[in-house]
Amino acid sequence: MEFSGVKRRKPRLVDNQKNACYPHSLQFYLQPPSENISLIEFENLAIDRVKLLKSVENLGVSHVKGTEQYQSKLEAELRKLKFSYRENLEDEYEPRRRDHISHFILRLAYCQSEDLRRWFIQQEMDLLRFRFSILPKDKVQSFLKDSHLQFEAISDGEKTLREQDLIASSPSLSAPSPTQLDLESVYKIPFADALDLFRGRKVYLENGFAYVPLRDIVAIILNDFRTKLSKALALTARSLPAVQSDERLQPLLNHLSHSYTGQDYSTQGNAGKISLDQIDSLSTKSFPPCMRQLHKALRENHHLRHGGRMQYGLFLKGIGLTLEQALQFWKQEFVRGKMDPDKFDKGYSYNIRHSFGKEGKRTDYTPYSCMKIILTNPPGQGDYHGCPFRHSDPELLRQKLESYRVSPAGMDQILDLVKGTHYQVACQKYFEMTHNVDDCGFSLSHPNQFFFESQRILSGGKDLKKESSQPDTPQAKQGVQKTKDASSALASLNSSLEVDVEELEELLQ
Amino acid sequence: METFDPAELPELLKLYYRRLFPYAQYYRWLNYGGVVKNYFQHREFSFTLKDDIYIRYQSFNNQSDLEKEMQKMNPYKIDIGAVYSHRPNQHNTVKLGAFQAQEKELVFDIDMTDYDDVRRCCSSADICSKCWTLMTMAIHIIDRALKEDFGFKHRLWVYSGRRGVHCWVCDESVRKLSSAVRSGIVEYLSLVKGGQDVKKKVHLSEKIHPFVRKSINIIERDFERYALVDQDILGNKESWDKILALVPETMHDKLQQNFQKDHNSLQRWEHLKKAISKYQSNNKNDKCGPWLEWEIMLQYCFPRLDVNVSKGINHLLKSPFSVHPKTGRISVPIDLQKVDQFDPFTVPTISSICHELDAISTNEDEKENGAESDIKRRTRDYKKTSLAPFVKVFEQFLENLDKSRKGELLKKSDLQKDF
Numbered sequence A: 001m002e003f004s005g006v007k008r009r010k011p012r013l014v015d016n017q018k019n020a021c022y023p024h025s026l027q028f029y030l031q032p033p034s035e036n037i038s039l040i041e042f043e044n045l046a047i048d049r050v051k052l053l054k055s056v057e058n059l060g061v062s063h064v065k066g067t068e069q070y071q072s073k074l075e076a077e078l079r080k081l082k083f084s085y086r087e088n089l090e091d092e093y094e095p096r097r098r099d100h101i102s103h104f105i106l107r108l109a110y111c112q113s114e115d116l117r118r119w120f121i122q123q124e125m126d127l128l129r130f131r132f133s134i135l136p137k138d139k140v141q142s143f144l145k146d147s148h149l150q151f152e153a154i155s156d157g158e159k160t161l162r163e164q165d166l167i168a169s170s171p172s173l174s175a176p177s178p179t180q181l182d183l184e185s186v187y188k189i190p191f192a193d194a195l196d197l198f199r200g201r202k203v204y205l206e207n208g209f210a211y212v213p214l215r216d217i218v219a220i221i222l223n224d225f226r227t228k229l230s231k232a233l234a235l236t237a238r239s240l241p242a243v244q245s246d247e248r249l250q251p252l253l254n255h256l257s258h259s260y261t262g263q264d265y266s267t268q269g270n271a272g273k274i275s276l277d278q279i280d281s282l283s284t285k286s287f288p289p290c291m292r293q294l295h296k297a298l299r300e301n302h303h304l305r306h307g308g309r310m311q312y313g314l315f316l317k318g319i320g321l322t323l324e325q326a327l328q329f330w331k332q333e334f335v336r337g338k339m340d341p342d343k344f345d346k347g348y349s350y351n352i353r354h355s356f357g358k359e360g361k362r363t364d365y366t367p368y369s370c371m372k373i374i375l376t377n378p379p380g381q382g383d384y385h386g387c388p389f390r391h392s393d394p395e396l397l398r399q400k401l402e403s404y405r406v407s408p409a410g411m412d413q414i415l416d417l418v419k420g421t422h423y424q425v426a427c428q429k430y431f432e433m434t435h436n437v438d439d440c441g442f443s444l445s446h447p448n449q450f451f452f453e454s455q456r457i458l459s460g461g462k463d464l465k466k467e468s469s470q471p472d473t474p475q476a477k478q479g480v481q482k483t484k485d486a487s488s489a490l491a492s493l494n495s496s497l498e499v500d501v502e503e504l505e506e507l508l509q
Numbered sequence B: 001m002e003t004f005d006p007a008e009l010p011e012l013l014k015l016y017y018r019r020l021f022p023y024a025q026y027y028r029w030l031n032y033g034g035v036v037k038n039y040f041q042h043r044e045f046s047f048t049l050k051d052d053i054y055i056r057y058q059s060f061n062n063q064s065d066l067e068k069e070m071q072k073m074n075p076y077k078i079d080i081g082a083v084y085s086h087r088p089n090q091h092n093t094v095k096l097g098a099f100q101a102q103e104k105e106l107v108f109d110i111d112m113t114d115y116d117d118v119r120r121c122c123s124s125a126d127i128c129s130k131c132w133t134l135m136t137m138a139i140h141i142i143d144r145a146l147k148e149d150f151g152f153k154h155r156l157w158v159y160s161g162r163r164g165v166h167c168w169v170c171d172e173s174v175r176k177l178s179s180a181v182r183s184g185i186v187e188y189l190s191l192v193k194g195g196q197d198v199k200k201k202v203h204l205s206e207k208i209h210p211f212v213r214k215s216i217n218i219i220e221r222d223f224e225r226y227a228l229v230d231q232d233i234l235g236n237k238e239s240w241d242k243i244l245a246l247v248p249e250t251m252h253d254k255l256q257q258n259f260q261k262d263h264n265s266l267q268r269w270e271h272l273k274k275a276i277s278k279y280q281s282n283n284k285n286d287k288c289g290p291w292l293e294w295e296i297m298l299q300y301c302f303p304r305l306d307v308n309v310s311k312g313i314n315h316l317l318k319s320p321f322s323v324h325p326k327t328g329r330i331s332v333p334i335d336l337q338k339v340d341q342f343d344p345f346t347v348p349t350i351s352s353i354c355h356e357l358d359a360i361s362t363n364e365d366e367k368e369n370g371a372e373s374d375i376k377r378r379t380r381d382y383k384k385t386s387l388a389p390f391v392k393v394f395e396q397f398l399e400n401l402d403k404s405r406k407g408e409l410l411k412k413s414d415l416q417k418d419f
Helices: A015-021 A039-062 A068-081 A093-110 A114-133 A137-146 A156-161 A163-169 A191-198 A214-244 A250-256 A276-285 A289-301 A306-319 A323-336 A341-347 A349-355 A370-375 A394-403 A408-419 A423-435 A447-458 A486-491 A501-507 B006-020 B023-034 B063-073 B088-093 B112-118 B129-149 B179-188 B210-230 B237-244 B249-261 B265-282 B292-301 B307-311 B336-341 B350-367 B374-384 B388-416
Strands: A002-004 A036-038 A186-190 A204-206 A209-213 B043-049 B053-058 B077-084 B101-103 B106-111 B155-159 B164-169
Touching: A015 A093, A036 A039, A039 A068, A039 A093, A039 A114, A039 A250, A039 A423, A068 A114, A093 A114, A093 A214, A093 A250, A114 A214, A137 A214, A156 A163, A163 A204, A163 A209, A163 B210, A186 A191, A186 A214, A191 A209, A191 A214, A191 B179, A204 B129, A209 A214, A214 A250, A276 A289, A276 A323, A276 A447, A289 A306, A289 A394, A289 A447, A306 A323, A306 A349, A306 A447, A323 A341, A323 A349, A341 A349, A370 A423, A394 A408, A408 A423, A423 A447, B006 B063, B006 B350, B006 B374, B023 B063, B023 B388, B043 B088, B053 B088, B077 B088, B106 B112, B106 B129, B106 B179, B106 B307, B112 B129, B112 B292, B129 B155, B129 B164, B129 B210, B129 B336, B155 B336, B179 B307, B210 B265, B210 B292, B237 B249, B249 B265, B265 B292, B350 B374, B374 B388
Parallel strands: A002 A036
Antiparallel strands: A186 A209, A204 A209, B043 B053, B043 B077, B077 B101, B106 B164, B155 B164
């Protein structure tokens, strides 16, 4: 792949040439793309696909895969992000192209560790499974053929000969009557290619071949896909140093797998809308467990260590505390802990000012996303930061949630999600339990998002876009989407929704 | 037959390795026609010497090299391992990580000890004619599946020398199979699951896979004689309680009553079958499946495989024609045409064949004309002993391998249009 810093050059293809490039709505990603694209497009495609795969993950956890709900939500997500999913739609070239290129970009980011590879492969497999499942029957054969998979359908005569055995072997085929078997194709493939089927005796074997009905072919295809992708990622990892030495790509690739791709909550347009005496009650009503626990520890110990100060301090900034309020808040608490006020001024206030961008290189630090909290800087003895769902012992977590009045039924669901390492979904569940809603309506990826959504519900869920800010209710303004130029896009990798530049300047006064 | 005395092994093995071990056929096997360069040279062997000294990563240049080493070392036991990327005896000179096991036959090890929970006549290393039927059934069941389901053509079954049998599947494509596929094959062939703490080890689902159905057919042939007569599995309260533990509780009382009145396992089995079918017609949706009778038969008769032996490409397994140091028996190939007649107690021991050789040699020496070369004499020595028929079975196996190989080469050269 070549990268140019020049403005985007779309290859000019005639319609049937376009169709020939991508004859199907899905593919196995066997050939890397070979056009030139701009850095902006490179970054955007990558970010969009990360969003897609995260949705795939979330939906896979909150719904049973393959159900109506799951499928329609996933389809909506694909449509929103403009990736391909269905055959027989108009103008499919662009979505398919985006799908193709973004997959290969993400390989660069996700080949770097065992965990990343596993995650990437799992989501890509689920995505492929979905797309395959909605392929119309007549398209299946041509797709298989185009993908050069050696699946040979057997003749009707051969089917009849083995009818009893086929029905007895395949769980997906049910007993007699002019069958299903007459309508469905059966494929003859070398037994070793059907490992997942034959090991559990879920397929008929004869003379070294497995006789696989169409609906079971999916398992085989996915297996094949997984093997190939796994090998490809290993190969990619080996060539990675060469790619990473390209300065244009290095920051993006390093951050992509950890990237948070939602609002960064750095500016809310609501600064000063919270008063300090509200914090205690807000902490129990609207704070996510991670911040609630930090606040409690701060009140009890009149102190927090650095990790906790950063995580909590930035969160408070995100919900609307001004610098002055922050300084007052922390000083008050630390002094209660018998700290000398002067010592506070000397040692701690500098750091608070720094995190508001008033000192040093004046970066306005953004509040930590869930990903960041979960993956980096795990808490040690005496620390209260981190994500309780990730970092607490399950028993302790249970006790904590009980003290937060989570019902036993909800508790079990939450603990199951934790066991399955779905920490953010567990937190969503917590949100649902504590706010008494069935579906929180959002995909949680940021503590400030939790706060924002909570406040929205508690204040009656008013539509935020239309209304200007309400008194005493901190609200976030949805940033206006503006495209930045390439260099700043690369610099602010943690955001994809660009904030209105003028607003930003105002707030930093 | 001569009684075997382990103390005599060193002397016996000397004679065995000098005059009886079938080197030519052995080399012919592992060389696989010399089609792949260095295939034999990269094969790992391991020797167990006197006093339990164990040496791995032995490898040899050719048949003569192999012979010399074996005669020199006099191994008590020989194991065959994988074909590696480099000569095993030079593996220390290879860069770390580069020395890899690449190919090996697919092997199975069926051991009588794994059936201790279901045989009453013997336990652990002991075997008798009553329980040997388990091995016979196992060979029939597994071999049928390997041949008919998986399409494997070259299967060598070998008596392990004491309490079980081994199978070596030598097809070219099979030698290349990955560990995952080997595991999958064992899984396909497994029905009995669970250790000591699991009472009911076989659960069949609604649908009976053809593999299961065909295996049951094989067991049914021998079940009455083996289980109800020889093993007498319903012979007394202790043993029939074990079987009752496999059927729903509600059937127990009635059955206990009937069993008391019955005189033998055959009658009790009849009662059991009747009770089962009655129960099943009354309890369609119960926890117990529709195949209770078969589940019991399978638990008592179906083969039990050790997955660890089969899945590892680098796993070392006892070599055919190796001697068992405790019983003295030679690990001989089993004639698949005569599986039912195979009797482990008539397998020659090293002492018996050495004895036979001695007896013949003394006769021959009297007629000796001195013109024959040493090698020629040796190659016919085993033929004069009870080892002969077993070497014949082995040779038949090798013939088939050769035929296949020639067929493949022809196919390939046709494709390439080499005339």
